[in-house]
Structure formats: C-alpha cells, structure tokens
Amino acid sequence: MPILNQIKEALMSGDANEVRKRTTKALEEGLDPVVIINDGFITAMNIIGVKFRNNEVYVPEVLIAARAMHTGMDTVKPYLTGAALQEKGTILIGTVKGDLHDIGKNLVSIMLQSGGFRVIDLGIDISVEKFVEAVEEYKPDVVAISALLTSTITYMKNIIEGLADYRGQLKIIVGGAPVTQDFADQIGADAYAPDAASAVEKVRKLLEVA
Numbered sequence: 001m002p003i004l005n006q007i008k009e010a011l012m013s014g015d016a017n018e019v020r021k022r023t024t025k026a027l028e029e030g031l032d033p034v035v036i037i038n039d040g041f042i043t044a045m046n047i048i049g050v051k052f053r054n055n056e057v058y059v060p061e062v063l064i065a066a067r068a069m070h071t072g073m074d075t076v077k078p079y080l081t082g083a084a085l086q087e088k089g090t091i092l093i094g095t096v097k098g099d100l101h102d103i104g105k106n107l108v109s110i111m112l113q114s115g116g117f118r119v120i121d122l123g124i125d126i127s128v129e130k131f132v133e134a135v136e137e138y139k140p141d142v143v144a145i146s147a148l149l150t151s152t153i154t155y156m157k158n159i160i161e162g163l164a165d166y167r168g169q170l171k172i173i174v175g176g177a178p179v180t181q182d183f184a185d186q187i188g189a190d191a192y193a194p195d196a197a198s199a200v201e202k203v204r205k206l207l208e209v210a
C-alpha cells in the first residue's frame, strides 16, 4: 500500500504511534511534507468529518483521530520550510456568554485546523466585549460563534451587533444544536452550519479558498 494510504489509515483509526512511524518513514523516503499534510492528514480528517456527520463515527473517534493528526503534525513540522504551509485564513471561535458547552465547538475548531485554517479558540462564556477585543488583536477572517442553549443563542445577535464595525473585514458563522439557517438569517450571520464537517465547507466558501 502506498505510504500515504498507510498514514491515512493509521490516522483514521486514531493510532498516533503508527501515524508517527509511517510519517517518519514517508519523510525519510523524501515525500514532500506539505503533500503528507494535505493528501494524508487533511484528507483523512475530512473523511472522518463526513463519517461523523453521517453518524458512522462518534465524538470519541473524532477526538482520537484529531490527536493522531496532531502527532503527525509534530512529526512533520521540523521538515517544513518557512512559507511551505500557507494557512488559509484565521478563524476566531468561541461559545457565547452564559453557555458552558464546548464539545461541539472544539470539534469545529479541530476540523477547521485540520482543514488548514489558523484557529484562535477563546473558549466558553465569551462576552461581546471579549469577542471585540479578540477581533482587534487577531484580525480574523471569520468569527465562529457557538451556543447550545435556547436561552443563550439570542446572545449571538448581541455579538453580531457588537461586531458591526468590522463586518467589512470579516465574516460571521454561527452554529450549535438549537441554531437553524432561519435563525442565522434573522440575526444577520453570513453563514450557518449544522456540524463540524459542513462548518469547514462553509468557511471555505466564505473565504473562497479550496
């Protein structure tokens, strides 16, 4: 089996040790580290993302695969020269004020990183002020907002209003179990996605990157 397939297989089964071994072998054979990342790690994580959306795998499998991917990335990093790995954009993500749910947000964050984006994760319970401060500091291309409670999704509107002055320079995507496309339209978000895999697709579309 070609080495890239072996890497993908190990990553999808969440075997971090095998990912490290096979990635090291591929690098020793002279394979381009960027090819290993794009056609190995990212492709494998995309497959996991689609399986997760289709309920073929569940949260623990995604987290284990993501851990294996991080191991792979650590193995490849010393071989990356300067601008070899171009990040596709910066995403600022957080769960709204009053809401402590972060499992879904973390998955979205992991999938975005796996898709080649730089992700700044603000965590949970994030106020309008904190979002605005972070936008000033990190100048993200996209702000991603998560909420899991019907009582907190309304706060997404406050954040969107708080970011009004920045709308020319960034896009806003919202998500979380009670959020719908209709709701996203009502509060003036640029996009909505029901799960982590579609979130990556939507962000790619918003930024017009592959």
Ligand code: B12
Binding pocket: 059, 098, 099, 100, 101, 102, 103, 104, 105, 107, 108, 144, 145, 146, 147, 148, 149, 150, 151, 173, 174, 175, 176, 177, 178, 192, 193, 194, 195, 196, 197, 199
């Ligand atoms: C785990 C959990 C908790 C944990 C959270 C731990 C943590 N670190 O996250 C704890 C125990 C802390 C908790 C507390 C509470 N919870 Co709770 N919790 C859940 C539970 C069981 C699972 C949520 C989850 O992680 N799902 C798995 C992830 C992968 O799915 P997800 O979050 O939906 O995320 C996916 C998508 O929504 C989307 N997505 C998520 N974020 C984003 C962001 C963007 C930008 C995009 C594009 C997409 C996106 O992609 C994700 C991946 O595919 C749900 C029930 C359920 N089955 O959903 C209740 C649930 C959300 N909780 C609920 C409630 C009521 C509470 C409490 C108020 C309970 C209480 N009385 O104390 C507190 C509130 C605490 C607070 N202030 O936030 C209710 C909410 C009801 C409602 N509609 O308002 C639910 C639905 C349970 C129920 N049926 O009553 N909870």
